[in-house]
Every structure is written in C-alpha cells, then in structure tokens.
Amino acid sequence: xSRPERSAGIAGTAELMRGMGAAARSAARELAVASAxxxxxALSAAATAVRGSVAAILEANATDLGxxxxxxxxxxxxxxxxxxxxRIEAIALSLESIARLEDPVGAVLARWQRPNGLVIERVRxxxxxxxxxxxxxxxxxxxxxxxxxxxxxxxxxxxxxxSRHSSRAIHSCLVDGLRAxxxxxxxxxxxxxxxxxxxxxxxxGLDGAIDVIVPRGGKSLVARxxxxxxxxxxxxxxxxxxxxxxxxxxxxMAREIVLNAKLRRTGVCGATETLLVDRAAPGRVLPDxxxxxxxxxxxxxxxxxxxxxxxxxxxxxxxxxxxxYLDAIISVKVVEGVDGAIDHxxxxxxxxxxxxxxxxxxxxxxxxxxVDSAIVLHNAxxxxxxxxxxxxxxxxxxxxxxxxxxxxxxxxxxxxxxYAVRGAGQVRPA
Amino acid sequence: xSRPERSAGIAGTAELMRGMGAAARSAARELAVASAxxxxxALSAAATAVRGSVAAILEANATDLGxxxxxxxxxxxxxxxxxxxxRIEAIALSLESIARLEDPVGAVLARWQRPNGLVIERVRxxxxxxxxxxxxxxxxxxxxxxxxxxxxxxxxxxxxxxSRHSSRAIHSCLVDGLRAxxxxxxxxxxxxxxxxxxxxxxxxGLDGAIDVIVPRGGKSLVARxxxxxxxxxxxxxxxxxxxxxxxxxxxxMAREIVLNAKLRRTGVCGATETLLVDRAAPGRVLPDxxxxxxxxxxxxxxxxxxxxxxxxxxxxxxxxxxxxYLDAIISVKVVEGVDGAIDHxxxxxxxxxxxxxxxxxxxxxxxxxxVDSAIVLHNAxxxxxxxxxxxxxxxxxxxxxxxxxxxxxxxxxxxxxxYAVRGAGQVRPA
Numbered sequence: 001x002s003r004p005e006r007s008a009g010i011a012g013t014a015e016l017m018r019g020m021g022a023a024a025r026s027a028a029r030e031l032a033v034a035s036a037x038x039x040x041x042a043l044s045a046a047a048t049a050v051r052g053s054v055a056a057i058l059e060a061n062a063t064d065l066g067x068x069x070x071x072x073x074x075x076x077x078x079x080x081x082x083x084x085x086x087r088i089e090a091i092a093l094s095l096e097s098i099a100r101l102e103d104p105v106g107a108v109l110a111r112w113q114r115p116n117g118l119v120i121e122r123v124r125x126x127x128x129x130x131x132x133x134x135x136x137x138x139x140x141x142x143x144x145x146x147x148x149x150x151x152x153x154x155x156x157x158x159x160x161x162x163s164r165h166s167s168r169a170i171h172s173c174l175v176d177g178l179r180a181x182x183x184x185x186x187x188x189x190x191x192x193x194x195x196x197x198x199x200x201x202x203x204x205g206l207d208g209a210i211d212v213i214v215p216r217g218g219k220s221l222v223a224r225x226x227x228x229x230x231x232x233x234x235x236x237x238x239x240x241x242x243x244x245x246x247x248x249x250x251x252x253m254a255r256e257i258v259l260n261a262k263l264r265r266t267g268v269c270g271a272t273e274t275l276l277v278d279r280a281a282p283g284r285v286l287p288d289x290x291x292x293x294x295x296x297x298x299x300x301x302x303x304x305x306x307x308x309x310x311x312x313x314x315x316x317x318x319x320x321x322x323x324x325y326l327d328a329i330i331s332v333k334v335v336e337g338v339d340g341a342i343d344h345x346x347x348x349x350x351x352x353x354x355x356x357x358x359x360x361x362x363x364x365x366x367x368x369x370x371v372d373s374a375i376v377l378h379n380a381x382x383x384x385x386x387x388x389x390x391x392x393x394x395x396x397x398x399x400x401x402x403x404x405x406x407x408x409x410x411x412x413x414x415x416x417x418x419y420a421v422r423g424a425g426q427v428r429p430a
Numbered sequence: 431x432s433r434p435e436r437s438a439g440i441a442g443t444a445e446l447m448r449g450m451g452a453a454a455r456s457a458a459r460e461l462a463v464a465s466a467x468x469x470x471x472a473l474s475a476a477a478t479a480v481r482g483s484v485a486a487i488l489e490a491n492a493t494d495l496g497x498x499x500x501x502x503x504x505x506x507x508x509x510x511x512x513x514x515x516x517r518i519e520a521i522a523l524s525l526e527s528i529a530r531l532e533d534p535v536g537a538v539l540a541r542w543q544r545p546n547g548l549v550i551e552r553v554r555x556x557x558x559x560x561x562x563x564x565x566x567x568x569x570x571x572x573x574x575x576x577x578x579x580x581x582x583x584x585x586x587x588x589x590x591x592x593s594r595h596s597s598r599a600i601h602s603c604l605v606d607g608l609r610a611x612x613x614x615x616x617x618x619x620x621x622x623x624x625x626x627x628x629x630x631x632x633x634x635g636l637d638g639a640i641d642v643i644v645p646r647g648g649k650s651l652v653a654r655x656x657x658x659x660x661x662x663x664x665x666x667x668x669x670x671x672x673x674x675x676x677x678x679x680x681x682x683m684a685r686e687i688v689l690n691a692k693l694r695r696t697g698v699c700g701a702t703e704t705l706l707v708d709r710a711a712p713g714r715v716l717p718d719x720x721x722x723x724x725x726x727x728x729x730x731x732x733x734x735x736x737x738x739x740x741x742x743x744x745x746x747x748x749x750x751x752x753x754x755y756l757d758a759i760i761s762v763k764v765v766e767g768v769d770g771a772i773d774h775x776x777x778x779x780x781x782x783x784x785x786x787x788x789x790x791x792x793x794x795x796x797x798x799x800x801v802d803s804a805i806v807l808h809n810a811x812x813x814x815x816x817x818x819x820x821x822x823x824x825x826x827x828x829x830x831x832x833x834x835x836x837x838x839x840x841x842x843x844x845x846x847x848x849y850a851v852r853g854a855g856q857v858r859p860a
Binding site for chain 1: 687806808810813857
C-alpha cells in the first residue's frame with residue numbers, strides 16, 4: 001500500500017474533515033441522480049478489484065495483525081481483525097450480493113390526487129451523507145460503504161486504528177469500483193487520520209454535511225456516539241432480549257427456542273439474556289428449561305424460584321436483569337403470567353427484541369401488542385433479529401430508536417422520501 | 431380559573447419535570463392499547479368542555495392580554511394571543527375534526543412470509559411521548575395535544591408564558607375529555623411553571639421519557655431547540671422557498687403562481703422568498719412578473735438583470751438570497767436555466783418547498799428529481815406546503831430533516847412501527 005497517510009498535523013484535522021464533508025455532500029448530489037445500473041456497476045467493479053488485490057489486502061492485514069500482536073491484543077480481537085483468502089472472497093461476494101438487491105431509490109411509495117387536481121407522490125430518495133464509525137472488523141469498510149452506495153448515499157467511513165491498513169486496502173478497491181463506473185471517488189471516503197478528534201467532528205455533523213451517523217461496534221462506542229452526536233443516530237445501545245415461556249407453552253418447543261435464543265451465538269445483539277417463566281406453567285417446565293441450559297454449557301443466575309428449581313442456579317442480583325451478557329450466561333425469573341412478563345420487559349428491556357412461547361393466541365397477541373420493542377416474536381427465536389433473516393438482504397445494523405428506522409437497517413432504511421407535486425397552475429385560495 | 435400554579439420553588443423544577451416525564455411514560459403505555467373509539471371519545475368530550483367553558487377561557491385570555499398590553503406588546507403579538515367566541519368555537523371544531531380523522535394506530539403497513547414460514551408484519555404504533563414547545567398562540571394547546579392523543583401519544587405541552595392563563599383554561603378542557611373517556615389525565619400534561627429551565631430539561635428528554643420534541647414558533651425558538659435537544663426534533667428552522675419560472679413557462683400561469691406563492695400569506699413557511707427567472711425566458715417575462723409583484727404591494731430586491739428590468743427594484747445583497755422575509759418582500763434573480771435554478775436552491779435553500787413553472791416536461795422532471803427539498807412542485811404555488819392541503823387533515827408542523835417525517839407532520843407522521851413476527855417454533859440455524 002503506497003498511499004501515504006495524510007498528516008493531520010499539516011492540514012489540521014478540522015480542515016481535513018470539513019473538506020471531506022464538502023466532497024461527500026457534492027458526491028451525494030451526483031449519486032442521487034445516478035442510475036441503479038451505474039451504482040451496481042461500481043459495486044461489481046469493486047468486487048473485481050477486491051479479487052485482484054488479495055495479496056495487497058493480506059499484506060496490509062499482516063501489518064495490522066503484527067501491530068496488534070505486539071500490543072498483546074487478545075485472541076478474540078485478533079480473530080475479528082484477521083483476514084484470509086476465504087474472508088476476502090466473502091467480502092467480494094457480499095459486494096456482489098448487495099449489487100443484486102432491489103434498487104431502493106426512486107420508488108413511488110404513495111400517489112394520490114387532491115380535489116383541486118394536484119397529484120402528490122411520495123418518492124423514495126437517498127438520505128444524503130451517512131457517517132459510519134466502526135471498530136476493528138475490516139470487512140465493515142466494504143459492507144457499510146456498499147450499502148450506502150446501493151442506497152444512493154455518499155459515506156464517510158471511520159474505522160478503528162487497529163485495522164487501518166486493512167481498511168485502506170479494501171477502501172481502495174471501492175474507489176476502483178467508483179472510478180470504473182465514472183462515479184465521484186468521494187462517494188465513499190475513508191477518514192485517513194486516526195486522530196480521535198475526527199470522530200468528534202463527524203458526530204457534530206461536519207457543518208451540516210452529514211445527515212445521519214451509524215455506529216458499528218461495542219457498547220462503549222455506541223454510548224459515546226449517542227452521547228455526543230448532534231445529528232441523528234441509527235443504532236442500538238444494547239440488546240437485552242427476553243424469551244417468555246407462558247403457561248400454555250409446548251415444553252418441547254420452548255426448550256428448543258430458549259436454547260437457540262440464548263446459545264446459537266451468544267455475542268449477537270438478538271441473543272436472549274433473560275428467560276421469563278410463567279408461575280402458572282406446569283411444575284416441570286422451569287427445572288426442565290434450566291437443566292437444558294446448564295447441560296448445554298450455560299451458566300444460570302436466577303430468582304428464588306429458579307434457585308429452588310435447580311441447586312446449580314446462582315442468585316441473580318438486581319443488576320442481572322439489566323445486563324447484556326453476550327456470553328453463555330442467562331438470568332431466569334418467574335413472573336405472574338403474560339402481564340408480569342410485559343411489566344418486567346417494560347422495566348428492564350432495551351426495546352430491541354423479545355419473544356413469547358405459548359399455544360394461547362390471546363396471550364401471544366397481548367404480548368405482541370403490549371411489548372414496546374422493535375421486534376416482538378411469537379413462537380420463534382430472538383436470534384431472528386437480523387436484516388438477512390427479515391429478507392432485507394443485508395443490514396448495516398439494528399436500531400432501537402422510535403424515529404425513522406426501527407429494527408434491522410437495510411438499504412431501504414437508508415433512504416428518505418420527498419413529495420413531488422404536479423399541478424396545472426393551481427394556486428391556493430385565500 | 432382556580433387551579434393554582436405549582437410553585438417550582440418548592441418542588442424544584444427538575445423534580446417536577448421528572449415526575450411529569452414518568453407520568454407521561456406511564457400514560458403512553460395505556461394510550462398505546464386504548465381503542466380508537468376511546469381516544470376519539472376523549473377528543474369529542476374535550477370539544478364539549480371547550481364549548482361549556484367559553485366564559486372561563488375568555489376570562490383567562492383577558493388576564494393574559496392585560497399583562498401583554500401592560501408590557502407594551504405589539505399589535506401582531508396581541509392578535510396571535512387574543513381569543514374570542516369565534517376562535518374558541520374554531521378550537522372546538524378542530525378537536526372534533528381531529529377525532530374524525532382515520533385512526534393511524536395498529537395499521538399493518540406490510541406483511542410477508544419468509545421461506546422458513548415466519549410471518550413478519552410491520553405494524554404502526556404510537557411514538558410514545560411527544561414534547562411540544564410553543565409560543566403565544568393558545569390554540570396550539572388544543573391542536574397539539576389533540577393530534578398527539580389521536581395518534582396514541584402522550585404529550586407534554588410547554589406554552590409561552592404570555593399565554594399561560596389561556597393555555598391552562600384550554601388544557602383543563604382536554605383533561606375533562608380524558609376523564610370522560612376514562613383515559614389517564616397525564617396523557618396530556620401542561621407544564622405548570624414558566625421557569626425557562628423546564629424547556630431545557632424537556633430538550634434533554636426527561637431521563638428518556640420524551641421520544642421526540644416538536645417546536646412550534648419562530649426561528650429563535652426552533653434554533654434553540656435544534657441546538658440544545660438531545661432527543662430527535664421534528665421541525666424546520668426556516669422556509670426559504672423558491673419559485674423558478676422557466677423559459678417554457680406560460681406567462682399568465684407564472685404570474686398567478688408567483689403572486690400567490692409570495693403574497694397569499696407572507697407569514698407562512700411555504701411563502702416564496704426568492705423568484706428565479708430563466709435568462710432564456712422571453713424578454714417581457716421578467717419585467718412583467720416584477721411589475722405584477724410591485725403593483726400588488728410587494729417590495730422587490732433584485733440582481734442586476736432585475737434592476738434593469740424595472741427601476742423600482744432595489745439591489746439585492748448576498749444576504750438576501752438566504753433571508754426568509756416572512757413579509758411582502760421578494761428577492762429576484764436571473765439564472766441559467768433549470769440547472770442554474772437547481773444550483774441556486776442547493777446553495778441557498780432550506781430544503782423546505784420549491785416550485786418550477788414550465789410547460790416543458792423534461793425541465794419539470796429534472797427540477798423535481800434534483801431539488802433536494804421536502805416538497806417540490808410543478809406548476810403550483812409553494813403555499814400548498816401544508817398538511818391540510820396534502821389531505822393529512824391537520825398538521826403539527828412541517829419538517830425539513832431527512833429522517834422519519836419529512837414535509838407536513840400529521841397524525842401518521844407522529845407514529846412509529848414495530849415488527850410482529852409469528853412462528854410455529856422456528857429456531858435459527860447455526
């Protein structure tokens with residue numbers, strides 16, 4: 001990689017970032033009117049560039065890995081950072097699959113005629129400029145840049161300093177793709193400095209150049225972004241997801257769902273962190289579910305009833321009910337029916353994803369209506385909280401805010417709309 | 431009005447506001463599952479209460495007017511503040527017409543089945559708690575509270591101190607309506623203190639109790655809200671709206687649209703502030719439009735070409751292109767065709783509402799596609815920028831942000847959605 005890192009000391013980080021903002025805003029105007037074919041061609045060409053740059057990407061990644069090892073980074077961190085031929089091919093395949101998604105831009109979402117003859121259309125348009133702040137996974141550079149490009153948005157990417165050589169190598173393939181499709185290179189920009197002030201400036205919006213910020217990473221990153229951002233943020237701080245097993249649950253189904261919801265992957269935001277069990281469930285339900293979890297290698301922290309059901313359950317503290325373990329640990333509580341579950345989730349949940357297991361349609365509908373979360377499920381695993389599983393093709397994250405995008409954020413959720421009104425000389429009466 | 435103003439000195443404004451936030455959050459949970467019939471019954475009962483309280487409302491209003499006159503408030507201010515029997519009846523009628531709007535809550539916006547059998551529904555739900563910060567118009571108390579109630583949201587209303595007695599009298603009718611429908615009284619709360627700190631606390635979200643803030647008032651209020659708010663804001667700072675008259679415009683149509691767009695009401699956000707005229711338009715177009723404006727009582731500030739077209743045109747400064755006059759003043763500029771208009775609007779506009787007048791379909795489509803504003807019109811007046819004119823029934827304001835609600839904010843735009851997923855025991859494969 002011969003591209004020099006720009007020196008923030010000379011240009012000044014503020015000036016550098018302001019320039020990137022202006023360039024992104026200008027690129028966004030071009031992208032907004034570029035055809036879907038052109039945007040898709042850039043994505044396909046970027047995939048080709050990735051396949052032609054495997055050696056360069058691996059070399060850059062080796063540099064990042066060497067530095068991280070020298071600092072004694074833990075193995076889990078090194079694994080997130082490491083690329084190999086398979087992971088690089090996965091990046092190229094992901095670019096191609098994003099290119100194949102249905103085009104979200106320009107769709108007429110609604111159309112109606114007013115009594116005065118005006119025809120009003122609500123038309124989907126790109127958001128403009130998306131700022132992405134992420135951590136060590138280098139593939140986010142490709143995925144996030146590509147999802148923004150697909151939805152007609154310019155993007156400003158700020159990756160973690162640990163993966164900066166890898167990100168730069170991947171970003172240069174995206175730029176190759178833009179150039180091949182004759183789109184402005186500043187449609188996908190990578191912040192070239194690791195100065196932390198750059199993130200602060202992005203969160204302030206770069207003089208109105210950034211329309212929305214999407215953080216991708218751990219809780220401390222998201223918390224900083226939500227605390228400091230002066231532009232809208234699409235994110236979730238944490239996924240404290242619940243599975244509630246009702247008195248009318250099929251025990252076999254409940255066991256399968258609970259094990260999957262907790263243990264399929266413990267590190268994802270849709271993993272269940274708390275199991276709620278109806279006090280009126282048959283006596284064997286609680287011990288059976290606890291035994292299945294412990295047998296599968298999960299530590300169980302529970303209230304008194306859970307402790308009585310199995311001596312291996314350790315006491316849960318008040319803090320456990322609002323803890324996102326992201327690990328093979330679960331908290332278990334007995335509640336007074338579906339309303340008890342709804343109350344517990346309202347108090348301790350994070351409005352992300354919550355599930356009920358029951359054969360009772362009435363209990364299910366009550367839960368689906370009253371639990372105020374982005375995703376509520378009946379008789380299914382909370383691990384379905386994922387844009388791919390929803391059929392969105394790919395997601396840039398999951399949002400728990402109530403405004404704009406709630407739940408998985410795919411290319412459609414990276415768009416806004418405008419009203420196009422067509423008349424024949426209408427003026428508004430006094 | 432015998433209800434005492436609560437003393438912020440005793441309770442402490444922070445404690446008072448925190449209590450209002452918690453009460454609103456609790457009311458929001460009840461409202462979210464209240465039937466449309468119940469919410470509408472509260473609105474109708476509130477209208478009845480308004481009609482039964484004309485004397486009390488007028489008395490409260492007289493107190494406010496007396497104070498304002500004593501402080502030497504200008505006539506325009508007094509007019510906004512003043513109520514009479516007709517204006518009070520208009521408030522009651524507005525409550526009834528909001529009750530008659532189609533119910534926005536619970537609608538299934540989309541429904542699809544995944545290959546694994548999961549059925550996913552996107553269901554419209556209320557936002558939760560809406561904070562409204564407004565100025566001297568007492569009718570906003572009724573309109574804003576009613577629009578929130580209709581959309582299933584709890585509201586916290588903070589009116590201007592000048593109208594506080596009037597607002598309190600109207601608010602007490604809304605509470606009568608809630609009580610009649612057996613809904614929680616804290617579903618519509620009026621901040622009882624005029625302490626300015628209360629607004630600051632609302633803008634910080636009252637410990638997560640407020641989901642969105644809607645400011646209603648002048649530019650300085652909106653600017654303060656946008657600057658300080660830590661929760662999402664639905665608003666527009668200003669409406670620097672343009673009407674562009676193209677070379678292919680019908681002159682008669684252009685004249686009617688320009689006069690209406692500028693002068694029907696000069697104080698509304700959809701009023702045109704800048705007229706752009708195509709340099710290639712026939713020679714009589716520019717002088718004719720300027721003459722029509724001046725004849726109608728409008729002051730014209732123009733670039734050189736406009737000054738040459740009519741000696742009564744005064745020179746426009748750079749500042750004029752980004753000034754929202756809200757008065758019978760217009761700036762006029764000659765531009766190089768539709769692309770010149772698009773560039774001018776991109777540079778100086780406020781992404782609110784912009785119109786093109788032309789008989790050329792190609793020019794119109796280019797303008798509608800490339801002008802990045804919430805509302806773009808072809809051959810119609812910018813004064814159609816209004817929720818009522820869009821068929822939304824009533825609006826709480828107009829938003830120029832790209833996220834969530836763009837354009838008129840009616841009851842539908844005061845909602846969010848959630849995903850309800852129904853399965854039969856599905857778990858996610860590894």
